[in-house]
Amino acid sequence: MSSPDGRYMSSSQSSILSGKPTPPSAVPTATPPPTPLNSIAYSTLQQVPFGNGTASRQNGSVHILQQPNLYYPWLINYQNPQSNLQLYPQYNYPFHQPQASQQLTSSHFGNQTEVLRKPRSSFTDAQVVLLEEQFRQSKFIGGSDREKLSKDTGLSEQQIKVWFQNKRIRMEKLKEPKLYSQNNHPFHQRQTCQHQPIRQSVNLEKVPRYRVSITNAQLTKLEERFKKNQYILKRERLDLAKAIGLLESEIRNWFQNKRQKLKKRGIQKEDQEETDVEIDICTFDSFATN
């Protein structure tokens, strides 16, 4: 059910893709998915491939045309542009160096460089079981193994590749020393049952989640640091973790959530302002006609 983006492109179909902006390799054994819309900005989105059709952008909304296209396979499952096709702002990494292509295109629509992003899907327990099983055999997957796992799970090979990438990194993170704070730390206020993995995806046992409560003293320090710079690199994260008695991961999560919250609130505010303007116009119109 939750694997809508699984089946979309057979390796035989990928040969059709030659002559396009980012054609995948012609080698059938290693068929990398097409380069996602990572550096495609608005100007190139005037006609973006969309499943078995083509999406075009007009006056801020995306329209679906009916020409066949196989470039952005996940979109085939999201035929309804209103509900599923979204334009997301381009990433703004702390030390991101914009590519030439991005700089070229970003001026077309002001500074609003936006890209399409695949709607996030969540894998079923059954799918994760198979993925974990394969991961236990080998940390890397490719070739026929990946093809088979794709068939078994109903996930695309791209999704499987990404899952393995993320899984390897998750495993590495688990190996990192945990730097638990000492009990006599001035900021220390730690419950006993924290840092249990929330969901043991290996055996799919749902381990109860324990919430970490960040103390006011810690919050003050975090806010203070966030005001200076919304991004914090690993080195400083470790120092701060030690200084205020949190884990590095807790600080990382806090900064991530904080940025997310800020952005969300900001967007909500913008929307509010826009509707405010509309309301103003409406009231003015009704006033003028009276």
Add this chain to the structure above:
DNA sequence: CGGGACTAATCC
């Protein structure tokens, strides 16, 4: 329901 944690997907 706010917010800390997890994770699929993206970008380098």
Add this chain to the structure above:
DNA sequence: GGATTAGTCCCG
């Protein structure tokens, strides 16, 4: 491989 985003989960 690592950092990050954004959608989601779920505890208090």
